[in-house]
Amino acid sequence: MSIPTTHQDPVLLEMRSITKEFPGVKALSNVNLRVKVGEIHAICGENGAGKSTLMKVLSGVYPYGSYEGEIVYQSEVQQFKDIRASEHAGIVIIHQELALIPELSITENIFLGNEPVRRGVIDWAEARKRSIELLARVGLREDPDTPIKEIGVGKQQLVEIAKALNKSVKLLILDEPTAALNESDSQHLLDLILGLKGRGITSIMISHKLNEIEQIADEITIIRDGKSIETLNVKEDGVDEDRIIKGMVGRTLESRFPDHTPKIGEVFFEVKDWTVGHPQIQDRLVCKGSNFHVRRGEIVGFAGLMGAGRTELARSVFGHSYGRFISGQVYKDGKPITMRNVRQAIDAGLGYVTEDRKSLGLNLLDDIKTTTVAANLKKISRGIVVDTNKEFTVAEQYRKSLRTKTPSVEEGVSKLSGGNQQKVVLAKWMFTDPDLLILDEPTRGIDVGAKYEIYGIIQQLANQGKGVIVISSELPELLGLSDRIYTIFEGSITGVLNKDEASQESLMKLMTSNRKAA
Amino acid sequence: MNALKKLFGGNTRQFGMIFALVALVIFFQIFTSGRTLTPGNVINLFNGNSYILILAIGMVLVIIAGHIDLSVGSVAAFVGISVALAIRDWHLPWYAAVLFGLLLGVLIGAWQGFWTAYVGIPAFIVTLAGMLLFRGFNQFVGKSNTVPVPEDFQYLGSGYLPEIGPKTGYNNLTLLLGLLAVAYVIFSELRGRRTAQALGADVPEAWVMVTKLVLINAAILYATYLFATGRPGTSFPIPGLILAVLVLIYGFISAKTVIGRHIYAVGGNRHAAELSGVQSKKVNFMVMMNMSVLAGLAGMIFVGRSTASGPFDGVGWELDAIAAVFIGGAAVTGGVGTVIGSIVGGLVMAVLNNGLQLLGVGADLTQIIKGLVLLAAVAFDVYNKTQGKKSIIGMMMKNFGRTSEAAPDETTSTKEVISKEA
Numbered sequence: 001m002s003i004p005t006t007h008q009d010p011v012l013l014e015m016r017s018i019t020k021e022f023p024g025v026k027a028l029s030n031v032n033l034r035v036k037v038g039e040i041h042a043i044c045g046e047n048g049a050g051k052s053t054l055m056k057v058l059s060g061v062y063p064y065g066s067y068e069g070e071i072v073y074q075s076e077v078q079q080f081k082d083i084r085a086s087e088h089a090g091i092v093i094i095h096q097e098l099a100l101i102p103e104l105s106i107t108e109n110i111f112l113g114n115e116p117v118r119r120g121v122i123d124w125a126e127a128r129k130r131s132i133e134l135l136a137r138v139g140l141r142e143d144p145d146t147p148i149k150e151i152g153v154g155k156q157q158l159v160e161i162a163k164a165l166n167k168s169v170k171l172l173i174l175d176e177p178t179a180a181l182n183e184s185d186s187q188h189l190l191d192l193i194l195g196l197k198g199r200g201i202t203s204i205m206i207s208h209k210l211n212e213i214e215q216i217a218d219e220i221t222i223i224r225d226g227k228s229i230e231t232l233n234v235k236e237d238g239v240d241e242d243r244i245i246k247g248m249v250g251r252t253l254e255s256r257f258p259d260h261t262p263k264i265g266e267v268f269f270e271v272k273d274w275t276v277g278h279p280q281i282q283d284r285l286v287c288k289g290s291n292f293h294v295r296r297g298e299i300v301g302f303a304g305l306m307g308a309g310r311t312e313l314a315r316s317v318f319g320h321s322y323g324r325f326i327s328g329q330v331y332k333d334g335k336p337i338t339m340r341n342v343r344q345a346i347d348a349g350l351g352y353v354t355e356d357r358k359s360l361g362l363n364l365l366d367d368i369k370t371t372t373v374a375a376n377l378k379k380i381s382r383g384i385v386v387d388t389n390k391e392f393t394v395a396e397q398y399r400k401s402l403r404t405k406t407p408s409v410e411e412g413v414s415k416l417s418g419g420n421q422q423k424v425v426l427a428k429w430m431f432t433d434p435d436l437l438i439l440d441e442p443t444r445g446i447d448v449g450a451k452y453e454i455y456g457i458i459q460q461l462a463n464q465g466k467g468v469i470v471i472s473s474e475l476p477e478l479l480g481l482s483d484r485i486y487t488i489f490e491g492s493i494t495g496v497l498n499k500d501e502a503s504q505e506s507l508m509k510l511m512t513s514n515r516k517a518a
Numbered sequence: 519m520n521a522l523k524k525l526f527g528g529n530t531r532q533f534g535m536i537f538a539l540v541a542l543v544i545f546f547q548i549f550t551s552g553r554t555l556t557p558g559n560v561i562n563l564f565n566g567n568s569y570i571l572i573l574a575i576g577m578v579l580v581i582i583a584g585h586i587d588l589s590v591g592s593v594a595a596f597v598g599i600s601v602a603l604a605i606r607d608w609h610l611p612w613y614a615a616v617l618f619g620l621l622l623g624v625l626i627g628a629w630q631g632f633w634t635a636y637v638g639i640p641a642f643i644v645t646l647a648g649m650l651l652f653r654g655f656n657q658f659v660g661k662s663n664t665v666p667v668p669e670d671f672q673y674l675g676s677g678y679l680p681e682i683g684p685k686t687g688y689n690n691l692t693l694l695l696g697l698l699a700v701a702y703v704i705f706s707e708l709r710g711r712r713t714a715q716a717l718g719a720d721v722p723e724a725w726v727m728v729t730k731l732v733l734i735n736a737a738i739l740y741a742t743y744l745f746a747t748g749r750p751g752t753s754f755p756i757p758g759l760i761l762a763v764l765v766l767i768y769g770f771i772s773a774k775t776v777i778g779r780h781i782y783a784v785g786g787n788r789h790a791a792e793l794s795g796v797q798s799k800k801v802n803f804m805v806m807m808n809m810s811v812l813a814g815l816a817g818m819i820f821v822g823r824s825t826a827s828g829p830f831d832g833v834g835w836e837l838d839a840i841a842a843v844f845i846g847g848a849a850v851t852g853g854v855g856t857v858i859g860s861i862v863g864g865l866v867m868a869v870l871n872n873g874l875q876l877l878g879v880g881a882d883l884t885q886i887i888k889g890l891v892l893l894a895a896v897a898f899d900v901y902n903k904t905q906g907k908k909s910i911i912g913m914m915m916k917n918f919g920r921t922s923e924a925a926p927d928e929t930t931s932t933k934e935v936i937s938k939e940a
Binding site for chain 2: 318319321341342343345346352354359360361362363364365366370374375377378381384385386388389392393396428
């Protein structure tokens with residue numbers, strides 16, 4: 001349906017008193033959202049606050065009739081019955097998990113489901129021509145015939161936007177667009193969104209990165225516990241990060257990090273000359289002669305850009321679970337140890353919390369209690385028989401001490417929010433009682449309130465005399481949490497800075513240079 | 519309705535299938551004018567399907583781990599002919615022959631497990647090759663002949679519990695087994711309830727438990743009665759006994775042991791399992807090996823029942839076993855399924871087969887109906903999942919007039935169902 005544009009209201013979209021119930025939960029109650037034409041409107045809220053649900057209502061994933069309230073878009077009440085209907089009206093949503101097909105080329109992906117057809121046959125020449133135009137608009141210099149799997153996540157994100165532009169988008173919804181991107185890719189994407197704004201495309205952006213929101217948003221609507229709390233105008237209200245956080249958690253957080261006085265002991269874990277090859281590519285090294293050590297009670301940060309080899313280093317140390325081991329030696333308490341598989345690594349007192357919770361960290365079919373004990377079944381078993389009573393007790397204990405929000409430990413982990421899932425994963429590793437816990441992006445996709453709690457848990461672990469390694473793409477997080485930070489660039493450790501000498505600038509310099517400073 | 523919901527609030531799929539099974543039995547009992555639930559027919563049903571059910575036990579573990587095994591029919595046939603030949607040519611006594619058969623199963627399983635787990639070839643391919651390979655071996659070593667087995671070996675496939683003790687008019691051992699089963703059911707329910715209470719978990723009200731126990735025990739006692747009053751010389755069949763023991767052992771292994779947990783973990787998310795210290799290769803190897811051992815056992819029971827091993831034994835068994843597992847609620851993607859569910863799924867197919875036969879329905883129509891049942895069972899499951907895992911009772915209530923899930927007065931009842939499921 002086409003809508004006359006002459007008599008246009010400055011409000012593009014208004015969602016009025018949206019209420020959406022799932023069996024047993026009210027995900028949204030009376031949520032209001034007003035988005036003006038041509039603005040960038042951010043939606044902030046903790047995980048599970050209802051942001052994604054609201055966007056699914058808007059885009060027709062939850063069809064008209066399954067919610068209460070009205071959607072007024074371009075001055076008309078809309079009744080989207082599915083995604084196609086909302087896309088037809090110019091509303092395009094880009095999900096956090098990208099919906100691209102790795103094996104197909106950029107062009108094929110852009111035109112998937114929307115192929116230009118001449119006499120019943122796909123006109124690839126036309127498609128290719130148009131995709132070159134679209135790629136230029138999003139500032140992506142790639143051959144349109146390149147398969148998606150060969151370009152990085154940042155570029156894939158741009159392809160998604162090109163795909164949206166091809167559908168003549170009027171309202172672009174971005175769900176955590178920069179969650180998986182490094183700093184420069186993020187910046188490029190934010191600039192692009194600003195550029196689209198200049199061309200009259202309205203955007204709704206969901207993000208946990210408050211600095212980005214502050215940087216590009218015109219208005220911010222805050223959602224808490226399924227209710228819309230307030231809408232802030234960034235310029236008029238003088239909004240800063242603390243103001244947003246206050247709205248999201250309903251109180252002011254004095255500090256984003258809990259107070260912590262480190263009690264650092266002697267060096268107990270050391271890795272020397274660690275070299276690892278790429279699992280598939282013969283001559284490529286992912287870790288080159290790395291040396292590092294961890295002291296008892298110390299929180300050590302690993303800083304590096306995406307693809308620098310942080311995860312590869314951690315996983316290869318953790319029982320050779322990544323890549324081809326070439327050389328290197330691990331010392332624990334001064335004695336050399338070898339860990340050829342994950343089992344041996346766990347037995348040697350290591351734990352590793354993966355960066356990708358859903359595909360590597362959790363069995364989403366499991367419930368909380370089976371997940372909690374999954375890495376240390378031995379401890380609750382007699383012989384080969386699992387004691388399910390002990391399992392329940394242990395899970396219950398961690399649910400209480402980590403304050404996991406769930407009706408019961410028999411709930412499936414797939415039903416939990418990101419922050420609570422992460423708590424369950426942490427519980428799993430705490431139950432193995434490791435001496436050294438490696439946390440890979442421990443707060444990715446987690447809201448501010450839960451982050452604070454997770455920082456607290458990390459510090460507690462350090463206080464118990466354990467060593468903790470934190471890998472993170474967010475420098476403020478590393479600076480706030482770590483006692484010492486290693487920087488990694490292209491598989492090599494390029495430097496190490498103590499808490500007091502580290503700053504975003506000094507870290508960034510070491511993260512982007514291949515000159516060895518250590 | 520509320521009472522039913524409380525009674526069967528637990529595991530949706532399993533109860534759905536048990537419902538279907540009971541309904542099916544009652545249906546056939548009525549339409550065959552009582553010829554379904556006669557001692558002779560029930561004994562027959564067990565004898566004729568025990569080997570498929572044994573395969574289903576192994577198959578469900580394979581499927582939970584995320585694989586499939588197409589070779590079981592051929593493996594069963596190869597083990598069967600080898601054992602028959604060993605008895606005939608090497609004069610092995612029956613027990614040595616059984617051991618020999620199981621050992622052969624171990625070797626075959628190790629072969630398939632090696633390719634699947636350590637080389638990383640999909641089990642579909644490995645076992646498709648195995649299907650050809652072991653069928654060929656069967657006909658090669660047996661020269662495509664039928665090889666008879668002696669009477670003591672036949673006992674394995676067609677024997678019954680002996681008559682001992684005083685003359686009661688019933689088979690005493692069968693009665694004893696039935697009573698033991700009743701005692702076990704009551705004991706384990708009470709113990710489970712007590713520990714749940716001690717841990718502070720929710721327990722259903724007393725009347726719910728009592729009704730449940732009465733229903734289950736009534737079913738057990740009725741089955742006992744049927745088995746104990748058969749034609750003289752028959753009673754609870756030996757294959758049934760072997761099956762019961764295997765169900766208990768494998769049910770326990772899959773639900774309560776470390777290796778059981780690991781199988782579910784590998785099937786649910788292999789990478790996550792590996793990063794939690796599960797040695798997924800070992801798990802895959804064991805699961806594939808176990809399947810071949812059980813296939814060997816099933817083959818031997820079949821040979822015992824049919825008194826000889828032939829070149830076309832076990833053709834199509836893999837499909838029956840796989841169907842049983844999927845009807846019993848397992849997921850094609852792995853990580854989901856139960857031993858008991860698969861047995862119920864297998865029994866649904868068996869009862870269907872048997873009932874249609876009694877009704878005089880031809881083999882053509884029987885196959886059509888079985889195909890539709892398989893499709894319907896899995897479709898029901900898929901539908902359930904997309905509907906946010908409503909319970910079967912929720913489904914039934916929906917059919918009783920009320921429609922949309924969003925209706926406000928419905929919310930509370932749906933909530934209860936969900937919380938029961940959790």
